[in-house]
Amino acid sequence: MDKIILASGSPRRRQLLEQVGIPFEVVVSDVDETIDGPPDYQVRALAIRKAKAVRDMVGGDTIILAADTLVFVDGVVLGKPSCREDAFNMLKTLSGRSHTVYTGAALLRGGDINAFVDSTKVYFRNLTDTEIWAYIDTGEPMDKAGAYGVQDRGALLVDKVEGDYFTVVGLPVAKVASTLRDMGIEVWV
Amino acid sequence: MDKIILASGSPRRRQLLEQVGIPFEVVVSDVDETIDGPPDYQVRALAIRKAKAVRDMVGGDTIILAADTLVFVDGVVLGKPSCREDAFNMLKTLSGRSHTVYTGAALLRGGDINAFVDSTKVYFRNLTDTEIWAYIDTGEPMDKAGAYGVQDRGALLVDKVEGDYFTVVGLPVAKVASTLRDMGIEVWV
Numbered sequence: 001m002d003k004i005i006l007a008s009g010s011p012r013r014r015q016l017l018e019q020v021g022i023p024f025e026v027v028v029s030d031v032d033e034t035i036d037g038p039p040d041y042q043v044r045a046l047a048i049r050k051a052k053a054v055r056d057m058v059g060g061d062t063i064i065l066a067a068d069t070l071v072f073v074d075g076v077v078l079g080k081p082s083c084r085e086d087a088f089n090m091l092k093t094l095s096g097r098s099h100t101v102y103t104g105a106a107l108l109r110g111g112d113i114n115a116f117v118d119s120t121k122v123y124f125r126n127l128t129d130t131e132i133w134a135y136i137d138t139g140e141p142m143d144k145a146g147a148y149g150v151q152d153r154g155a156l157l158v159d160k161v162e163g164d165y166f167t168v169v170g171l172p173v174a175k176v177a178s179t180l181r182d183m184g185i186e187v188w189v
Numbered sequence: 190m191d192k193i194i195l196a197s198g199s200p201r202r203r204q205l206l207e208q209v210g211i212p213f214e215v216v217v218s219d220v221d222e223t224i225d226g227p228p229d230y231q232v233r234a235l236a237i238r239k240a241k242a243v244r245d246m247v248g249g250d251t252i253i254l255a256a257d258t259l260v261f262v263d264g265v266v267l268g269k270p271s272c273r274e275d276a277f278n279m280l281k282t283l284s285g286r287s288h289t290v291y292t293g294a295a296l297l298r299g300g301d302i303n304a305f306v307d308s309t310k311v312y313f314r315n316l317t318d319t320e321i322w323a324y325i326d327t328g329e330p331m332d333k334a335g336a337y338g339v340q341d342r343g344a345l346l347v348d349k350v351e352g353d354y355f356t357v358v359g360l361p362v363a364k365v366a367s368t369l370r371d372m373g374i375e376v377w378v
Contacts, residue, residue, distance in 0.1 A: 020342050021327075120349075125363065134377050138210075153209050153377070155355060156366050160309075165354035166344060174314065177345050188323055188342070 001185050007054035007066035012151055013171045020173050021188055022180075024065070029053035039072040040117045043104030048115050051106040063185065064108045069170045071146030073099035078146045087136050088129075090147040091157075096126040099146070103167045107179050114179050118172040120163030122150070127157065190374055193296075196243035196255035201340055202360045209362050210377055211369075213254070218242035228261040229306045232293030237304050240295040252374065253297045258359045260335030262288035267335045276325050277318075279336040280346075285315040288335070292356045296368050303368050307361040309352030311339070316346065 006017060006024045017024050031053045035042050050066035058064075071078040073093060081087035098121050106115040127135075140154065141147035148154035150161075151169045164172045177187045195206060198217045206213050220242045224231050239255035247253075260267040262282060270276035287310050295304040316324075329343065330336035337343035339350075340358045353361045366376045 016344075019340070020345050125367075138377070150354075151208070155205075156209050156363050156376070158353070158363060160352045161354055162351050163349045164347070165339075165350055174345050174347060178314075187345070188327070 004063040043068040047104040047106040051108045067105045069103040087141040087147040118167045120167040123159040193252040228291045232257040236293040236295035240297045256294045258292045276330040276336040307356045309356040312348040
């Protein structure tokens with residue numbers, strides 16, 4: 001297949017496309033990520049917004065893939081923490097219970113838009129304050145929605161998941177591949 | 190913490206310990222992997238057998254970690270495929286339904302044995318015969334229990350999981366870390 005354009009600077013999304021053998025190059029735009037509404041609406045709309053911004057930059061008919069991920073708990077959206085204390089409060093909130101991770105993905109080809117949302121339930125084990133600070137000291141939480149990265153040391157925080165694990169990482173690769181197939185692109189399996 | 194010994198040649202288990210920052214070195218023994226009994230018994234007993242074999246080689250009080258993983262479906266255990274046709278039959282069996290992955294882990298320190306079993310339910314999407322052969326052509330299935338690797342291209346086969354994703358990869362790292370803590374070893378978080 002031809003290369004697609006990944007409209008995301010996330011090393012995690014890049015790594016997932018590499019893992020499953022979908023060829024791509026990265027083009028990142030600067031979009032306003034402020035948005036209101038329910039979590040599934042937010043991730044879908046932001047994914048489309050990011051993909052459109054890159055389409056406006058590059059033009060042409062190359063397929064553009066963008067995604068957005070957020071953590072949702074007690075009716076509140078957790079984005080990236082603004083400081084160490086913010087990260088602490090988020091992880092304290094997530095400790096010993098479940099929350100939901102939403103990832104929206106958009107695949108654009110010219111004016112053709114294919115977007116979907118996937119959600120996965122994640123169960124955290126009980127964390128002590130000392131553990132939470134030790135995790136924050138690794139520096140890992142600061143650039144991640146909900147202040148953890150399940151594909152890194154954050155794996156040690158999680159008891160179990162219900163749904164697509166890769167949605168928690170930030171890109172439901174199986175559904176992305178299905179959508180590409182629906183768009184007439186041959187993906188290896 | 191001091192290095193532990195990983196009694197496994199699996200690059201996937203090695204990568205998981207690296208991911209969560211548990212220091213280790215690899216020592217592999219040659220054990221008889223023939224065993225009977227229910228799947229949870231098999232993976233636990235084989236993990237202990239592998240760990241003991243390495244303990245007998247290296248001696249001392251260094252902690253030794255071993256693990257064993259198998260795929261269980263319709264009351265049958267799927268190990269590593271013996272040939273392409275075997276891989277095809279396994280993947281055909283797993284297509285469009287759920288199966289259970291069992292991983293047993295054993296942590297030994299001298300005569301002290303700590304072992305546990307974890308299981309995760311995995312749901313495959315519907316696969317066409319063409320897709321299955323294409324996946325076999327990648328060469329990925331041949332050295333893997335159940336003929337797939339969820340941490341590689343096999344990610345595209347899976348709809349969702351219920352349980353610890355890392356149990357499917359081959360090492361429930363959060364539970365390994367908890368067990369190390371129970372043994373008095375400080376693990377970062």
